[in-house]
Each structure stands twice: as structure tokens, then as C-alpha cells.
Amino acid sequence: QVQLQQSGPGLLKPSQTLSLTCAISGDSISSNSAAWSWIRQSPSRGLEWLGRTYYKSKWYNDFPVSVKSRITINPDTSKNQFSLQLYSVTPEDTAVYYCAREYGLSTFDAFDIWGQGTMVTVSS
Amino acid sequence: DIQMTQSPSTLSASVGDRVTITCRASQSISTWLAWYQQKPGKAPKLLIFKASSLQSGVPSRFSGSGSGTEFTLTISSLQPDDFATYYCQQYNTYWTFGQGTKVDIK
Numbered sequence: 044q045v046q047l048q049q050s051g052p053g054l055l056k057p058s059q060t061l062s063l064t065c066a067i068s069g070d071s072i073s074s075n076s077a078a079w080s081w082i083r084q085s086p087s088r089g090l091e092w093l094g095r096t097y098y099k100s101k102w103y104n105d106f107p108v109s110v111k112s113r114i115t116i117n118p119d120t121s122k123n124q125f126s127l128q129l130y131s132v133t134p135e136d137t138a139v140y141y142c143a144r145e146y147g148l149s150t151f152d153a154f155d156i157w158g159q160g161t162m163v164t165v166s167s
Numbered sequence: 168d169i170q171m172t173q174s175p176s177t178l179s180a181s182v183g184d185r186v187t188i189t190c191r192a193s194q195s196i197s198t199w200l201a202w203y204q205q206k207p208g209k210a211p212k213l214l215i216f217k218a219s220s221l222q223s224g225v226p227s228r229f230s231g232s233g234s235g236t237e238f239t240l241t242i243s244s245l246q247p248d249d250f251a252t253y254y255c256q257q258y259n260t261y262w263t264f265g266q267g268t269k270v271d272i273k
Contacts, residue, residue, distance in 0.1 A: 089264055091264075151260070154203075154256075157210035159210060
């Protein structure tokens with residue numbers, strides 16, 4: 044049974060860096076049939092995909108234009124986990140953050156496994 | 168970006184009702200569409216992928232249909248556990264979600 048366990052702080056000040064980790068059990072981060080994403084949810088923006096990392100002979104990342112300039116997602120094969128760093132946060136980054144597995148062999152697939160969610164608040 | 172529009176935003180129904188939720192894409196996405204159920208304080212749960220394929224473990228009262236730009240999620244006989252918010256999601260080009268449809272008790 045695949046599970047994703049999130050960890051990381053929930054309160055930040057503006058301009059700080061948001062850092063979250065997602066530990067994977069029951070699957071390998073290096074799987075050729077999975078990719079690993081971060082998604083956030085807020086009342087104002089709804090559900091918003093933030094980016095992904097995946098392995099297909101080498102590591103790849105994809106990010107939407109909206110956050111591409113201030114985000115990194117890194118795999119950690121030694122711990123079978125991946126992390127999110129979002130730089131220079133503002134109150135607009137306040138949201139529940141989820142990690143999720145995208146499973147399949149297509150270019151894009153649905154998210155079949157989700158982490159439990161982490162509420163992140165950005166406030167001075 | 169592909170925009171996803173759901174209707175209605177809120178739906179009031181009773182146990183045993185047949186419920187239909189509609190999702191429209193701003194451009195054709197073939198059948199690259201998923202449906203999720205979300206309950207308060209929980210992560211979304213995948214119900215349907217590839218527009219009409221039922222995810223393992225999901226009750227057969229849930230079904231999906233459509234292709235191109237118009238899609239529907241149908242719950243054939245609403246159960247107490249089904250009161251939740253439902254989201255469509257396109258994955259033809261990256262991912263975008265609809266704004267959600269809350270199914271509440273009539």
C-alpha cells in the first residue's frame with residue numbers, strides 16, 4: 044500500500060522560504076511509472092498544481108509558469124522522499140499543500156495517491 | 168492554459184437521488200479527465216480517470232462519461248458517505264482543476 048507522509052513547518056513570515064518534505068512508502072521515487080508532484084489548495088485559487096519531479100533514465104522537473112521562478116522540487120533517493128522549496132513567500136502563498144503521486148505511462152496522468160496535507164500560513 | 172468549469176457549484180440532494188455534475192474544458196482534452204471527491208480536512212480522492220475508468224476500490228454507483236470538452240460525473244444512487252465536494256481535473260496538458268461542486272443534504 045503506497046503512502047505519502049508530509050512534514051514541514053506551517054507558519055512563515057513574508058519573504059521566507061517554504062520547505063516541505065514528502066516521504067514515500069510502498070513505492071520508489073525512482074519508479075519509471077510514477078511522478079511526484081506538489082499541489083496546493085486555497086479558497087481564492089482553488090487546487091493548483093505547483094510542479095513535479097520524475098525519473099526516466101535521468102531526473103526531470105516540470106513547473107507552471109506561475110511559480111517557475113521561485114520553486115525547486117528535489118528528489119532524495121537515499122531517503123525515498125522529495126521536497127518542495129518555495130522562495131520569497133507572500134500571504135498569497137497561504138494554502139494547504141499536498142504531495143501526490145501521478146501513476147501511469149502517459150505524458151500526464153491522474154493523481155492516485157495524496158499526502159495528508161499541510162496547512163501553511165504566511166503572516167507577519 | 169486549459170480552463171475547467173464545473174456546474175453547478177452547489178447541489179442539494181437526498182439519499183437515493185441520481186446526481187449529475189458537469190465539467191467543461193476550454194479546449195478539447197480528448198478523454199484526459201479525472202474526477203476527485205474531497206471531504207473537509209482531507210485530501211482529494213481519485214474516483215474516475217480517463218473520463219470513464221473507475222479507480223480501484225471506488226463503488227460502482229460512480230460513473231463518468233464524455234470526451235472532447237464536455238464531461239459528466241454521475242452518482243446513480245446517492246449514499247450518506249457521498250456528501251462531499253467533487254472536482255474535475257484535466258491532464259491533457261499539465262493539470263488544471265475545476266472550481267468544485269459541493270453536494271449537500273437537501
